[in-house]
Amino acid sequence: MCCLSIECQIFIKKxxxxxxxxxxxxxxxxxxxxxxxxxxxxxxxxxxxxxVGSVVDVSTFETGRYFCQLRILSVEPIAFSxxxxxxxKQENMTLPELKSVIQNxxxxxxxxxxxxxxxxx
Ligand SMILES: CC(=O)Nc1cc[nH]c(=O)n1
Numbered sequence: 001m002c003c004l005s006i007e008c009q010i011f012i013k014k015x016x017x018x019x020x021x022x023x024x025x026x027x028x029x030x031x032x033x034x035x036x037x038x039x040x041x042x043x044x045x046x047x048x049x050x051x052v053g054s055v056v057d058v059s060t061f062e063t064g065r066y067f068c069q070l071r072i073l074s075v076e077p078i079a080f081s082x083x084x085x086x087x088x089k090q091e092n093m094t095l096p097e098l099k100s101v102i103q104n105x106x107x108x109x110x111x112x113x114x115x116x117x118x119x120x121x
Contacts, residue, residue, distance in 0.1 A: 020049060023070065024061040033058070033119065034068060037092040041115045042078070044106045048113040050075055055120060070117040078114045080106075087114065 002009060025033060025041070032038035050056065050072045059066045078087070080102065088095040106112065 021054065021056055023047075023050070023056045023058050024064075025058060027060045027062050030060065030067055032092045033070075036119065038090070039116065039118070040087065040090040041117070042083070042087070042091070042098075042102055042112050043115060044109050044112060048075055048077075048115075050115055056117075069120040071120055073116040073118055074114075076114045076116075078112050080110045080112055083112075090116075 004012070023041075029038055052072055052074060054072050056070050056072065057066060058068045058070055080099075083095065083099060083102070085095050088098040091098050091101075093101065102112070
């Protein structure tokens, strides 16, 4: 039995549902996403829950500033060691840059997910 009031439970559920539908990016990626140069994002398992076809509100990680909506096109598992030039191109980076960025964000994580998206607004 939950000791929280029903209003509190509903409030928490709304926050969780909103969080699951949102996606954040570091500010340094914003311009590339908006101009269509960055069309994938590579995330760890904790951010692999996005539903194909769903629309997510996108904001900056640093300040939570909203900047666009994306439609999720695919979510595919990928090993860090399998990242290749094609992924780098879709991230608008060189492969060494991409590997360095991902290693900094997810140190030591081999099991990752490639999320492909299209920008809506
Ligand atoms: C905030 C955050 O984790 N941003 C990331 C992580 C991985 N790839 C990416 O494009 N953005």
